[in-house]
Amino acid sequence: MRKIKKKVMLILTTLLSLTMLLSACSSSNDAATRSEPNQKEEVVLKGYLLGEAPKGMPDVLAKLNEKLKKDINATIDLNYIGWGDVQSKYPLLLAGGEDVDFIFSADWNYYVEQANKGAFYELKPEDIAKYMPKKSAAIDPTAWEEAKINGKIFMIPKTTPDSNVFVAVLRKDIMAEAGLTEVKSLSEIGPYLEAVKKNHPNMIGLNLDSQVDLPTPYQQLMRDKIGYIGGPFGGGPLAQGVAYDFTDPTGKIYSMVEEPYLSAQKYAAGIMKDWYDKGYVNKNPYSNKIRSKDNFVEGKSAVAFGNSIDIASTLEAAQAKGIETYIIPSLMPNGKVPIGNYIGAGISIAANSKNPERVMQAFDLIMEDPSYVYLTYFGIEGKNYVVKDDKIGLPEGVTADTNTYPPDAAGFWFVNKALFKPMSTWPQTYIDFWKKQNEYNTSDFVFKGFSFNSENVKTQIANLANASTQYANPIYIGAVKDVDKAFDELAKNLKSAGLDEVKAEVQTQAEEFLAKKK
Numbered sequence: 001m002r003k004i005k006k007k008v009m010l011i012l013t014t015l016l017s018l019t020m021l022l023s024a025c026s027s028s029n030d031a032a033t034r035s036e037p038n039q040k041e042e043v044v045l046k047g048y049l050l051g052e053a054p055k056g057m058p059d060v061l062a063k064l065n066e067k068l069k070k071d072i073n074a075t076i077d078l079n080y081i082g083w084g085d086v087q088s089k090y091p092l093l094l095a096g097g098e099d100v101d102f103i104f105s106a107d108w109n110y111y112v113e114q115a116n117k118g119a120f121y122e123l124k125p126e127d128i129a130k131y132m133p134k135k136s137a138a139i140d141p142t143a144w145e146e147a148k149i150n151g152k153i154f155m156i157p158k159t160t161p162d163s164n165v166f167v168a169v170l171r172k173d174i175m176a177e178a179g180l181t182e183v184k185s186l187s188e189i190g191p192y193l194e195a196v197k198k199n200h201p202n203m204i205g206l207n208l209d210s211q212v213d214l215p216t217p218y219q220q221l222m223r224d225k226i227g228y229i230g231g232p233f234g235g236g237p238l239a240q241g242v243a244y245d246f247t248d249p250t251g252k253i254y255s256m257v258e259e260p261y262l263s264a265q266k267y268a269a270g271i272m273k274d275w276y277d278k279g280y281v282n283k284n285p286y287s288n289k290i291r292s293k294d295n296f297v298e299g300k301s302a303v304a305f306g307n308s309i310d311i312a313s314t315l316e317a318a319q320a321k322g323i324e325t326y327i328i329p330s331l332m333p334n335g336k337v338p339i340g341n342y343i344g345a346g347i348s349i350a351a352n353s354k355n356p357e358r359v360m361q362a363f364d365l366i367m368e369d370p371s372y373v374y375l376t377y378f379g380i381e382g383k384n385y386v387v388k389d390d391k392i393g394l395p396e397g398v399t400a401d402t403n404t405y406p407p408d409a410a411g412f413w414f415v416n417k418a419l420f421k422p423m424s425t426w427p428q429t430y431i432d433f434w435k436k437q438n439e440y441n442t443s444d445f446v447f448k449g450f451s452f453n454s455e456n457v458k459t460q461i462a463n464l465a466n467a468s469t470q471y472a473n474p475i476y477i478g479a480v481k482d483v484d485k486a487f488d489e490l491a492k493n494l495k496s497a498g499l500d501e502v503k504a505e506v507q508t509q510a511e512e513f514l515a516k517k518k
Contacts, residue, residue, distance in 0.1 A: 460498025
């Protein structure tokens with residue numbers, strides 16, 4: 001059956017490529033009649049990724065630019081938006097008329113909102129076929145469908161959807177101190193956090209950062225009760241708003257301050273308040289820019305939060321320091337988690353880019369050419385990685401802790417991971433977890449492929465984000481005096497911000513989407 005599916009997908013991919021090529025030949029619009037980019041003129045492509053550049057980035061970027069200069073006569077001026085600055089800086093970069101050619105985009109990171117604002121350049125099928133032949137040959141045609149906003153494409157999506165399991169990682173030595181041998185849910189780590197407080201004065205149980213970690217333990221606790229992944233329709237991971245239960249096949253739409261969401265939130269809030277009051281959570285995550293997973297390796301956080309992909313380097317670095325680890329997958333009440341989609345990571349070209357064709361050519365190579373993929377994701381061969389016995393490992397004398405360019409750390413999350421060889425550096429803990437990915441992941445959820453168009457309620461969604469920052473963030477970390485009163489205040493301010501209007505808009509679009517599926 002699997003072979004048949006692969007053949008069908010190959011046929012579909014080939015048909016799409018042929019359609020695009022025919023379209024490129026027959027179309028009479030300007031895009032189709034453009035000549036190849038004038039590669040006689042060298043161009044510098046200025047772009048932004050998320051996170052922070054690894055120490056080895058200058059050497060990798062020099063190597064990348066050397067290759068791009070030779071292949072398409074272009075180089076990249078690469079910049080990063082820190083996690084704590086994404087909410088404020090990302091929209092301003094695109095709205096301020098700055099010299100930007102490309103930027104990381106994702107459904108969880110303003111893709112739909114910015115596309116609706118006209119911030120991104122439209123990728124026409126004939127241009128994709130012409131300037132991105134490797135991508136066209138490799139990608140499932142449904143990826144382009146997923147990327148469409150009002151029938152138009154504004155993102156080069158990733159070719160391979162990632163497993164989407166969020167995880168919490170504990171230390172086995174502290175588990176032993178707490179008398180724990182098995183932990184199935186984050187809600188069970190109270191004794192572990194107590195042992196940290198009692199025996200490890202220089203360590204904080206939950207040492208959360210200001211952007212990624214801040215809502216994470218709270219959301220993992222919520223998943224005990226409801227199928228929630230993180231980030232409402234039209235909002236980012238820190239926002240409150242409108243959502244649905246991934247385990248509910250009817251696709252009923254809820255505001256997050258009505259049942260059953262309210263009970264799930266209060267359950268999580270009660271536990272976080274207990275932990276915060278007992279000193280298990282850092283008092284001011286808002287000013288902390290260091291991820292829990294990085295502090296975990298340094299012995300400053302007792303729990304590391306991450307996902308199926310980015311946690312690997314943390315586990316490797318921990319192993320190098322003699323720290324034995326234990327992984328808690330964050331699953332929904334049905335023991336599953338939705339498989340990642342194609343638009344969970346990608347590149348969008350800025351609407352005012354002077355070299356959109358060259359950007360497409362550059363990322364056709366970066367995303368799909370094995371030599372580029374390995375360079376941008378793993379670093380320089382011989383310095384950051386080696387290939388031995390058909391596996392990727394570390395060079396002699398280099399450890400996960402001293403590697404200046406760890407895998408997945410540089411923000412190139414959209415490269416074609418199907419091209420990767422296995423990793424020889426994975427600890428057994430991670431290998432055991434990785435083998436269970438297929439058990440955890442499911443594509444059986446009602447709104448798979450649904451992209452909410454927030455244009456009609458963009459003001460209300462911005463207001464919801466502001467209200468969430470003020471009234472929900474303290475709930476997430478447990479820094480409230482009374483949980484019930486905190487939710488009363490949150491609900492009141494969300495309603496004033498336009499929650500009902502957003503819910504009505506989501507409801508309308510959701511019903512249209514479901515009607516088309518029948």
